[in-house]
Amino acid sequence: MKKLEISGAGKEHKTVVVLDFGSQYTQLILRRVRELGSYGELVPYDEPKENVEKLNPVAFILSGGPSSIYDENAPKIPEYVFESNLPVLGICYGLQAIVHQLGGKVEKSSHREFGPAELKVLKQVGILKNLPEKFTVWMSHSDRVEVLPNGFEVIAESENSPYAAIRSVDNRFYGVQFHPEVVHTQFGKEILKNFLSEVANLSPNWAMKNVAQEIIEDLRRKIDGKVILGLSGGVDSSVVALLLHKAVPDKLIPIFVDTGLLRKNEAQEVLKQFEGLGIKIHYVDASERFYSVLDGIEDPEEKRKRIGHTFIDVFYEEAMRLKEEHGDIKYLAQGTLYPDVIESKVAERKAGAKIKTHHNVGGLPEKLPFTIVEPLRYLFKDEVRMIGKEIGLPENILNRHPFPGPGLAVRIIGPVTRDSVKILQEADAIFIEELKKWELYNKVWQAFAVLLPVKTVGVMGDYRTYENVIALRAVTSEDGMTADWAKLPYEFLNHVAKRIVNEVKGVNRVVYDITSKPPATIEWE
Numbered sequence: 001m002k003k004l005e006i007s008g009a010g011k012e013h014k015t016v017v018v019l020d021f022g023s024q025y026t027q028l029i030l031r032r033v034r035e036l037g038s039y040g041e042l043v044p045y046d047e048p049k050e051n052v053e054k055l056n057p058v059a060f061i062l063s064g065g066p067s068s069i070y071d072e073n074a075p076k077i078p079e080y081v082f083e084s085n086l087p088v089l090g091i092c093y094g095l096q097a098i099v100h101q102l103g104g105k106v107e108k109s110s111h112r113e114f115g116p117a118e119l120k121v122l123k124q125v126g127i128l129k130n131l132p133e134k135f136t137v138w139m140s141h142s143d144r145v146e147v148l149p150n151g152f153e154v155i156a157e158s159e160n161s162p163y164a165a166i167r168s169v170d171n172r173f174y175g176v177q178f179h180p181e182v183v184h185t186q187f188g189k190e191i192l193k194n195f196l197s198e199v200a201n202l203s204p205n206w207a208m209k210n211v212a213q214e215i216i217e218d219l220r221r222k223i224d225g226k227v228i229l230g231l232s233g234g235v236d237s238s239v240v241a242l243l244l245h246k247a248v249p250d251k252l253i254p255i256f257v258d259t260g261l262l263r264k265n266e267a268q269e270v271l272k273q274f275e276g277l278g279i280k281i282h283y284v285d286a287s288e289r290f291y292s293v294l295d296g297i298e299d300p301e302e303k304r305k306r307i308g309h310t311f312i313d314v315f316y317e318e319a320m321r322l323k324e325e326h327g328d329i330k331y332l333a334q335g336t337l338y339p340d341v342i343e344s345k346v347a348e349r350k351a352g353a354k355i356k357t358h359h360n361v362g363g364l365p366e367k368l369p370f371t372i373v374e375p376l377r378y379l380f381k382d383e384v385r386m387i388g389k390e391i392g393l394p395e396n397i398l399n400r401h402p403f404p405g406p407g408l409a410v411r412i413i414g415p416v417t418r419d420s421v422k423i424l425q426e427a428d429a430i431f432i433e434e435l436k437k438w439e440l441y442n443k444v445w446q447a448f449a450v451l452l453p454v455k456t457v458g459v460m461g462d463y464r465t466y467e468n469v470i471a472l473r474a475v476t477s478e479d480g481m482t483a484d485w486a487k488l489p490y491e492f493l494n495h496v497a498k499r500i501v502n503e504v505k506g507v508n509r510v511v512y513d514i515t516s517k518p519p520a521t522i523e524w525e
Contacts, residue, residue: 003372004222004331013039013206015055016196021045021065021075021093024481027339028181029061029091031380032192037204041378042342049080059087059200062094064179068108068143069093069100077101087200088173089127089192095166095175096143102173105147114140116184119164123155126167127174127194135186137164137178144177174199183478208386212243215375215387219247225330227373228319229254231281232405233270236335236376238397239388243375244333245279246391253282253322253329257314259307260287261407261416263432264425273397282322286314294409294416300525303416307406323369332370336377337384401446402480410525414453419506424451426504427470434496435474444486447474449500450513450524458501458508467508470500475522483517 016033020026020042033040041055045062060081067074077097081088090098096106119137121128137158145163148154152173156165164177174195180188196202227244231237231254244252254274258267267283274281293306323329376384388398408424409416428449435441450471458465472493477483497510513520 003374013056014058016040016059016061016200016202017052017055017057018042018061018063019045019047019077019081019094021063021097022067023064023092023179025179025181026063027342027380027481029063029192031382032181032189033061033196034206034380034383036189036193036196037206038196038202039206042338045075046078049078052080057084057086058202059196060084060089061195062088062090062097064092064094064140067093069096069106070143085172087195089195089199090173090175091181092140092177092179095177096145098173098175099145099147099149099152099163099166102149102152104145104149104152106143107146108143117158117160117164117178119156119158119178121156121165123153125155126171126199127176127191128155128165129194129198131187131190131194136184137176137180137186137188138182138184139178171199208383209390211379211383212387212390215243216247216391219244219373219375223248223251223331223373225328226251226253226326227331227333228322228329228370229333230315231256231270231274232403233266233273233397233400234335234403235381235388235398235400236337236384238274238393239384239391240333240335240375241274241279242277242388242391242393245277249278252279253326254279255315255318255322256281256283257311257318258283258285258287259290259311259407260418261290261307261409261421263403263408264429273394277394282318284314284318286310289314290409291416291418296415298414300410303409303525304406307409311405319370330371331373333373333375336374338376338378338380341377399442401441401444401448404523410523411448412451413524414451420451423468423504423506424449424470427451427500427507427510430499430503431472431496434492434499438489438492440488440492443476444474444488445477445480445483446522447472447486449473456509460508465508468506469509469511470504470507471511471513471524472496473513473522473524475517477517477522480522483522485514485516488512 016038018030018040026042030040030042043052062077065075100106116136117139119135121131121133124131144161148163148166152166152168154163154166158164161177167174179185180191229241231241241254256270271281271283290307290310293310294303297303297306385398404410408421412420412424431447431449435447450473452469452471454469455466456469458467474486474488475483476486493512500507500510
């Protein structure tokens with residue numbers, strides 16, 4: 001399928017290029033750059049020169065990574081970085097690679113440094129300008145710099161890193177042994193801001209207000225036929241729907257597929273909300289079809305596959321029927337985000353450890369006769385929310401918790417039936433309703449109920465019961481990559497548990513999940 005390039009989503013901006021050497025924190029670097037008002041893109045360390053040049057680079061940031069520079073096939077900084085004469089900041093492995101490739105010396109440290117360390121600033125210049133003489137930083141390394149290349153000087157040290165921050169005397173190259181992008185580093189954002197403003201001389205030019213208008217204008221210019229959109233009611237597809245509605249209101253046909261696996265009254269609420277925005281939705285009730293393919297299936301991966309394939313089949317059939325009916329449908333819009341693009345690129349280059357298939361179903365067939373439109377493909381989730389707010393998307397959609405593509409099927413441990421979905425819908429609705437009443441909903445990143453495949457003995461009145469167990473899960477997180485269990489008030493949990501047991505037929509016990517990610521995932525399946 002062809003793709004329509006939407007230039008308003010970043011392609012017209014000069015770019016801070018973040019070269020990825022494999023650090024778990026790499027996406028955080030990019031997010032911090034954008035939060036500071038500069039446009040950035042993430043590319044693999046071995047990205048060809050011609051691709052990078054197309055991005056209009058104005059500075060390079062080299063990420064950390066798990067390798068040692070002495071490993072066989074250790075990643076190297078491309079020559080075009082050195083030839084560019086642009087400012088460069090190396091972080092952790094990025095620092096070590098600069099030193100190694102410019103003639104300095106990096107060796108294994110006798111003491112691996114991981115976690116907090118005190119940084120002693122020796123020179124308050126460049127990236128360390130106007131910062132305190134001592135503050136805490138987050139280390140994660142086993143190699144360390146022992147000898148600097150010619151033309152470099154040390155500007156900060158820690159107990160185990162004599163060259164914890166360095167620079168070239170011409171002010172072009174900077175390197176830090178710690179991670180300024182993580183929240184555990186004090187003044188980390190100021191370090192990155194200093195690199196952008198003091199070293200690279202960049203002025204802020206990246207704001208969601210401008211981006212939203214650019215996207216709308218670009219969609220208006222380039223879309224010359226009808227466009228269909230798989231609308232779930234989640235943040236991403238909702239923002240895409242409203243952008244398209246503002247750009248080409250007479251050309252948008254949103255399709256809402258009701259799988260029967262949604263939250264209580266969700267389908268009706270989505271239809272009503274978008275009707276209030278002036279957007280008419282094409283509604284498809286495919287619940288019977290989904291229940292049929294899930295009949296007797298317990299394995300979570302098999303559930304996901306069947307739901308994904310069925311969703312694709314239903315959407316494809318409906319899209320083709322609408323194309324026959326309307327004739328001029330040329331485009332298929334999707335809520336693809338930048339992390340999805342990054343993950344796809346990484347997956348193409350190497351096989352990662354398989355934990356489970358992605359929460360969102362996708363993989364539309366190549367044979368679809370539409371050009372793909374992805375207005376959000378250069379944006380992170382928080383940026384998408386900012387755009388949604390800018391263009392007037394209601395708060396209850398903007399602040400909605402993430403919801404897995406396979407829906408409640410992966411929150412029912414075991415076979416999925418209409419009865420099990422009904423029980424879970426009722427319990428989940430009580431949990432979410434009370435979170436909102438107690439003003440806790442916006443303080444957690446995600447919250448939901450899970451139906452467990454066990455029954456326990458209980459007593460209700462004078463009668464013995466043998467019924468289902470509901471687990472409640474609530475986490476705090478910045479982006480879902482890591483998460484901590486939410487410390488909800490005992491009084492709140494007690495109140496919710498009582499309501500669920502008293503009001504949801506078939507449940508006599510409620511438990512609360514206190515496991516963080518890692519080691520657990522946020523969803524149970």
